[in-house]
Amino acid sequence: MRGTVLYGPGDVRFEERQDPKILAPTDAILRLAATCVCGSDLWSYRGIQAVTQPTPMGHEYCGIVEEVGGAVKTVKPGQFVVGSFAASDNTCSHCRAGYQSSCAHREWMTGAQAPRLRVPLADGTLVATPEVPSDDLVPSLLAVSDVFGTGWFAADAANVKTGATVAVVGDGAVGLLAVLSAKQMGAERIIAMSRHTSRQKLAREYGATDIVTERGAAGMARIKELTKGVGADSVLECVGTQESMQQAIGAARPGGFVSYVGVPHGVQLDGAGLFFSHVHLHGGPAPVRSYLPKLIDLVLQRKVDPGKVFDLTLPLSQVAEGYRAMDERRAIKALLRP
Amino acid sequence: MRGTVLYGPGDVRFEERQDPKILAPTDAILRLAATCVCGSDLWSYRGIQAVTQPTPMGHEYCGIVEEVGGAVKTVKPGQFVVGSFAASDNTCSHCRAGYQSSCAHREWMTGAQAPRLRVPLADGTLVATPEVPSDDLVPSLLAVSDVFGTGWFAADAANVKTGATVAVVGDGAVGLLAVLSAKQMGAERIIAMSRHTSRQKLAREYGATDIVTERGAAGMARIKELTKGVGADSVLECVGTQESMQQAIGAARPGGFVSYVGVPHGVQLDGAGLFFSHVHLHGGPAPVRSYLPKLIDLVLQRKVDPGKVFDLTLPLSQVAEGYRAMDERRAIKALLRP
Numbered sequence: 001m002r003g004t005v006l007y008g009p010g011d012v013r014f015e016e017r018q019d020p021k022i023l024a025p026t027d028a029i030l031r032l033a034a035t036c037v038c039g040s041d042l043w044s045y046r047g048i049q050a051v052t053q054p055t056p057m058g059h060e061y062c063g064i065v066e067e068v069g070g071a072v073k074t075v076k077p078g079q080f081v082v083g084s085f086a087a088s089d090n091t092c093s094h095c096r097a098g099y100q101s102s103c104a105h106r107e108w109m110t111g112a113q114a115p116r117l118r119v120p121l122a123d124g125t126l127v128a129t130p131e132v133p134s135d136d137l138v139p140s141l142l143a144v145s146d147v148f149g150t151g152w153f154a155a156d157a158a159n160v161k162t163g164a165t166v167a168v169v170g171d172g173a174v175g176l177l178a179v180l181s182a183k184q185m186g187a188e189r190i191i192a193m194s195r196h197t198s199r200q201k202l203a204r205e206y207g208a209t210d211i212v213t214e215r216g217a218a219g220m221a222r223i224k225e226l227t228k229g230v231g232a233d234s235v236l237e238c239v240g241t242q243e244s245m246q247q248a249i250g251a252a253r254p255g256g257f258v259s260y261v262g263v264p265h266g267v268q269l270d271g272a273g274l275f276f277s278h279v280h281l282h283g284g285p286a287p288v289r290s291y292l293p294k295l296i297d298l299v300l301q302r303k304v305d306p307g308k309v310f311d312l313t314l315p316l317s318q319v320a321e322g323y324r325a326m327d328e329r330r331a332i333k334a335l336l337r338p
Numbered sequence: 339m340r341g342t343v344l345y346g347p348g349d350v351r352f353e354e355r356q357d358p359k360i361l362a363p364t365d366a367i368l369r370l371a372a373t374c375v376c377g378s379d380l381w382s383y384r385g386i387q388a389v390t391q392p393t394p395m396g397h398e399y400c401g402i403v404e405e406v407g408g409a410v411k412t413v414k415p416g417q418f419v420v421g422s423f424a425a426s427d428n429t430c431s432h433c434r435a436g437y438q439s440s441c442a443h444r445e446w447m448t449g450a451q452a453p454r455l456r457v458p459l460a461d462g463t464l465v466a467t468p469e470v471p472s473d474d475l476v477p478s479l480l481a482v483s484d485v486f487g488t489g490w491f492a493a494d495a496a497n498v499k500t501g502a503t504v505a506v507v508g509d510g511a512v513g514l515l516a517v518l519s520a521k522q523m524g525a526e527r528i529i530a531m532s533r534h535t536s537r538q539k540l541a542r543e544y545g546a547t548d549i550v551t552e553r554g555a556a557g558m559a560r561i562k563e564l565t566k567g568v569g570a571d572s573v574l575e576c577v578g579t580q581e582s583m584q585q586a587i588g589a590a591r592p593g594g595f596v597s598y599v600g601v602p603h604g605v606q607l608d609g610a611g612l613f614f615s616h617v618h619l620h621g622g623p624a625p626v627r628s629y630l631p632k633l634i635d636l637v638l639q640r641k642v643d644p645g646k647v648f649d650l651t652l653p654l655s656q657v658a659e660g661y662r663a664m665d666e667r668r669a670i671k672a673l674l675r676p
Contacts, residue, residue, distance in 0.1 A: 094591065275598065281619040
């Protein structure tokens with residue numbers, strides 16, 4: 001088969017690779033219905049994170065099980081499944097506490113920008129739908145695999161409750177789905193920080209009640225102003241830079257909750273500043289596995305449409321154009337069809 | 339009257355100062371039953387925090403109301419009161435959210451190492467006992483004013499629940515009272531990190547089930563070992579240094595809770611490290627005011643004895659010896675009697 005490999009900054013190739021095969025009895029092989037490019041793929045695409053060797057790319061996936069190892073019990077060939085970007089056994093202490101992305105046997109998924117994919121720890125990682133879903137649901141089910149699950153974690157980790165005032169920093173796919181998640185959790189007011197008209201529009205569709213275009217100190221001041229000087233109850237940081245973290249912490253009320261769900265790049269937090277901000281801080285790689293059953297159900301019942309973040313659909317073979325479009329912010333998120 | 343003034347590192351003087359008087363109609367003047375030296379006073383005593391001018395010291399207090407301003411309604415002359423180290427109006431949004439130490443009108447208390455003290459925002463800051471308590475309860479009531487309230491916040495902010503496994507970093511008065519607080523909140527296992535025999539003894543009296551003498555990486559490893567590789571549910575950081583913060587974060591399980599209640603000095607947190615630790619982080623100046631009614635009640639009912647942290651009692655005029663004894667770790671905490 002042909003799959004996606006990153007050779008260095010800006011150098012994405014769709015080239016011949018070995019077909020995946022069962023390596024451990026707990027593996028499954030999937031034929032993917034769709035895959036996509038992640039905002040986090042751009043860190044290495046842009047050279048901010050070093051690429052030391054040709055790297056198979058992609059960690060978002062859903063599709064049909066083709067084959068399973070001898071120890072796999074809960075998923076079967078022919079089933080449609082969605083998995084997390086972090087493979088987990090779903091039985092260790094960390095998994096049972098709801099932190100499957102810190103599983104004692106965690107494996108980061110990679111190589112999903114391809115027609116077929118090996119998934120380790122299949123029983124613990126994959127969740128099957130009751131039947132093969134109709135094709136128009138595939139984008140939303142694919143979103144569950146990472147961006148929707150991560151947006152959901154952003155809202156959950158920031159303790160979003162009914163009636164809350166929420167601010168979302170970042171208007172990428174995760175930020176937009178954090179808006180959707182906050183809305184689902186009952187937030188009354190959702191302030192989206194965005195400067196891009198098309199993203200503002202989707203944010204409003206997903207439930208944003210206010211848009212703030214200012215950034216940095218001005219952005220924090222604007223949120224304080226919108227909340228009568230108090231600050232937001234929950235702030236969802238969906239970028240991962242020093243500026244966005246500071247902005248998030250500065251926009252929360254004392255005793256408020258700040259979540260951060262993108263791998264921080266070059267972020268240093270001053271202990272004393274954080275102390276006097278009086279915020280709760282929680283984040284990390286989203287434990288998507290723990291949310292899969294609920295989010296799949298929301299999608300199958302057509303209560304939410306997270307797949308709308310895919311504003312560009314390409315044949316998988318044009319994956320390089322997907323990276324370019326996202327890098328240049330021409331697209332929010334690129335869906336790839338094998 | 340004579341009161342305590344810090345002139346520079348190691349230079350504590352008990353000298354003539356102006357008697358406090360009502361400056362605002364919301365003020366009260368107290369005659370103190372007792373006061374004490376705080377671990378946080380040592381930062382400036384040791385020169386780690388600069389002393390730019392002679393500074394009146396002390397922020398822990400309880401005693402009899404002597405006089406109140408014209409706007410004070412809830413406390414009256416003759417009442418015995420306990421207050422927080424942070425004066426608060428107890429009516430603003432932050433106060434109503436339970437974060438009185440971030441009150442919109444907060445004033446940090448100072449000058450309490452003296453026989454008499456002016457307390458601003460008396461209605462919002464002070465809580466009166468039903469009657470003047472017996473003298474043997476004074477040390478415990480004084481502890482409520484800061485160290486017990488702060489230890490309680492450490493346990494509360496780290497989400498200590500019935501059955502939890504808790505680790506406490508720091509064996510100063512706050513750390514010891516964090517042990518007591520965790521015990522009150524139903525923790526099943528409480529691991530105290532301490533190298534000092536007398537402090538280990540008090541930690542055990544207060545409810546510690548295990549003592550860890552190792553520090554740094556070895557300390558973290560020991561806690562992981564004691565928790566079968568999982569880590570503690572709640573870690574209470576009661577020191578405020580880079581080493582203690584790292585130790586606390588490293589000792590918690592993914593999804594666990596880390597609180598920090600001492601002003602961090604020179605602490606920088608690496609965003610990516612914190613992200614992958616998957617911990618909840620919360621701290622700040624303890625909102626002691628919100629806990630005063632409950633903690634005063636626990637003391638008056640003699641259910642707890644936080645005053646045991648005072649292992650040295652001196653006449654107020656010997657305050658300098660109190661600082662020396664704590665600096666040299668000859669005393670856990672020095673109580674001063676005017």
